[in-house]
Amino acid sequence: MAMPLRQTIRVASYLFEQKTLRRRDKFPLIVELEPLYACNLKCEGCGKIQHPAGVLKQRMPVAQAVGAVLESGAPMVSIAGGEPLMHPQIDEIARQLVGRKKYVFLCTNALLMRKKLDLFTPSPYFAFTVHIDGLRERHDESVAKEGVFDEAVEAIKEAKRRGFRVTTNSTFFNTDTPQTIIDVLDYLNDDLEVDEMMISPAYAYEKAPDQEHFLGVEQTRELFRKAFAGGNRKKWRLNHSPLFLDFLEGKVDFPCTAWGIPNYSLFGWQRPCYLMADGYVPTYRELVEDTDWDKYGRGRDPRCDNCMAHCGYEPTAVLATTASLKESLRAARETVASKRGK
Numbered sequence: 001m002a003m004p005l006r007q008t009i010r011v012a013s014y015l016f017e018q019k020t021l022r023r024r025d026k027f028p029l030i031v032e033l034e035p036l037y038a039c040n041l042k043c044e045g046c047g048k049i050q051h052p053a054g055v056l057k058q059r060m061p062v063a064q065a066v067g068a069v070l071e072s073g074a075p076m077v078s079i080a081g082g083e084p085l086m087h088p089q090i091d092e093i094a095r096q097l098v099g100r101k102k103y104v105f106l107c108t109n110a111l112l113m114r115k116k117l118d119l120f121t122p123s124p125y126f127a128f129t130v131h132i133d134g135l136r137e138r139h140d141e142s143v144a145k146e147g148v149f150d151e152a153v154e155a156i157k158e159a160k161r162r163g164f165r166v167t168t169n170s171t172f173f174n175t176d177t178p179q180t181i182i183d184v185l186d187y188l189n190d191d192l193e194v195d196e197m198m199i200s201p202a203y204a205y206e207k208a209p210d211q212e213h214f215l216g217v218e219q220t221r222e223l224f225r226k227a228f229a230g231g232n233r234k235k236w237r238l239n240h241s242p243l244f245l246d247f248l249e250g251k252v253d254f255p256c257t258a259w260g261i262p263n264y265s266l267f268g269w270q271r272p273c274y275l276m277a278d279g280y281v282p283t284y285r286e287l288v289e290d291t292d293w294d295k296y297g298r299g300r301d302p303r304c305d306n307c308m309a310h311c312g313y314e315p316t317a318v319l320a321t322t323a324s325l326k327e328s329l330r331a332a333r334e335t336v337a338s339k340r341g342k
Contacts, residue, residue, distance in 0.1 A: 006124060007076075007103055014075045015322050026259045026288050029315050030076035031069050032274045034265040035060035035093060039083040041109050041143050048082055058266050062089050066096045068264040072284045076103040078129070078261075080274075085112040091119035098125045105129045107169065111148065113155035117162060127165035127195065130156055134176070134184050142173075156192055167196040167239060174202075174215050178226035185227075189236045196239035200310045201248070216306045217298070221250030234334065240310070242330055244317035248308060256297030256304065260315025262287055272296045273311050276303060 011029070018027040037048045038056045049056065069077050077097055084090050085108050097104050106120075107129045120126065130152050133142040139149040159166050168188050172181055181199075188194050201220040215223065224245075227233075233245055246252045262284065263274035269287040271278040276296075281287050297312065298304050304312075321327040 004124065010075055010103070012322070015318075019322075026293070028072045028074035028262050028284075029260045029318060030078055031072050031074045032261055032263040032311065033065060033069060033077050033079045034081050034263065034274070035065050035079065035084065035090070036082040036087050037266065038086055039081060039109075040086060040111055041083070041145060041148070043143050055266065059087050059089070060266055062092050062096065065093045065264075066100075068269075068284070069097060069102060070100065072262065072264075074102075076105070078105045078107060080107040083109060083112070085116050091116070094120065094126060098123050101125060103127075105167065107131065109143065109148065110152035110155040114151075114158050117159060117164075120164070122163040122165070124165070127167050128156075128159055129167045129169050129198070130194075132168045132170050132184065132188060133172070134170075134180055135187060138176075138180060138184075142171075153192065156194060160193070165195045167198065168194050169198045169200070171200050171202050172215070172223065174219055176223065178223060178229075181223070181227040182232060185232075185236050185238075194237070196237050198239045198310065199248075201308050215308075217308060218250075220248060220308050224248040225250065240314060241317045241321045241327075242334055243321050243327060244310065244314045247313055247317055254313050254316040254320070256307070256312035257293075257315040257319070258296060258312045259288060259291070259293055260318070261311045275307070275309060275311065 015029075018024045034048075036056075036059050037051045039046075039049050042049060079090070079093065081087075084106055087093070090106070094104050094106060102125065104126050106127070108131070110128075110130045113128065113130070132149070132152060133139045134149075136149040139152075140146050156166050156168075170184060170188075185197060185199075188197050201215045201223070228245065228249060238245065243252060243254075247254055258273040261273070263270040264284075265274075265280075268280035268282050269284055270280055271287065271291050272293065273296075281290065295301060296304055298307065321331050
């Protein structure tokens with residue numbers, strides 16, 4: 001786990017406030033904010049651009065985007081889409097959230113990143129999160145366009161040269177092998193020296209064009225168990241709790257807590273998570289109080305049977321970590337170790 005110390009303290013304080021002082025059993029760790037659905041790529045594993053043309057032209061107003069995050073009270077926000085850098089006021093959305101000391105992760109395929117860098121200012125509260133699904137050939141195949149990997153690499157290098165924090169997000173499919181995972185994480189960790197890396201098994205997103213290459217639960221466990229063998233996971237600066245990595249390997253199992261990473265989009269707060277759309281509500285309170293959370297997750301809803309995505313299970317792992325002194329110390333040790341290896 002490679003979360004910066006300042007951010008670690010902030011999140012730990014927030015969790016203490018929610019659980020101990022306010023005695024809440026449901027609260028957001030990070031909001032998934034989608035201020036648009038339009039994108040400049042047509043990735044096989046994504047269904048966001050399947051929306052009608054009229055929806056793809058819409059852009060969320062700045063006040064609405066910032067207001068949703070403030071309404072939730074979450075300390076962190078992941079700005080996704082679509083491609084957020086296509087939003088004409090994305091810099092203002094990020095600036096206002098950073099000004100309120102929210103930790104902002106701007107997710108991007110990096111095609112526009114070098115052109116837009118001048119709009120942003122380096123800050124410990126801001127990071128670009130570049131989507132990298134493999135090395136050159138594998139990544140370009142996943143996004144259905146040649147040259148994207150090379151542009152992403154150049155964008156990462158330039159952003160880091162200018163003092164920005166840069167993280168990555170990698171989704172793995174059943175076409176991956178333990179070695180392809182090792183290769184891309186080694187490259188991101190050692191060659192590009194990104195600050196943090198996030199990983200997730202691909203979930204069978206209902207509207208995705210490609211429905212053949214998503215991972216099942218046992219496939220996921222075997223894939224990550226082999227990729228993590230030999231101490232690999234401890235050398236990478238993975239932005240995950242150790243318990244979530246245990247979960248990917250099948251060492252532990254958790255219930256889904258999709259309320260921990262709620263999604264807010266052009267349609268409102270999405271039930272129950274950004275991967276499934278069982279309706280939308282206008283307020284965060286309605287999302288939390290009026291959603292039957294117990295009916296979602298593996299073993300409860302057939303649509304969830306193969307899901308091991310971080311949006312549902314990382315919050316559970318984080319809560320389990322903070323509830324255990326042993327796991328809290330373990331997470332702290334791994335954080336320190338990852339910093340030394342940078």
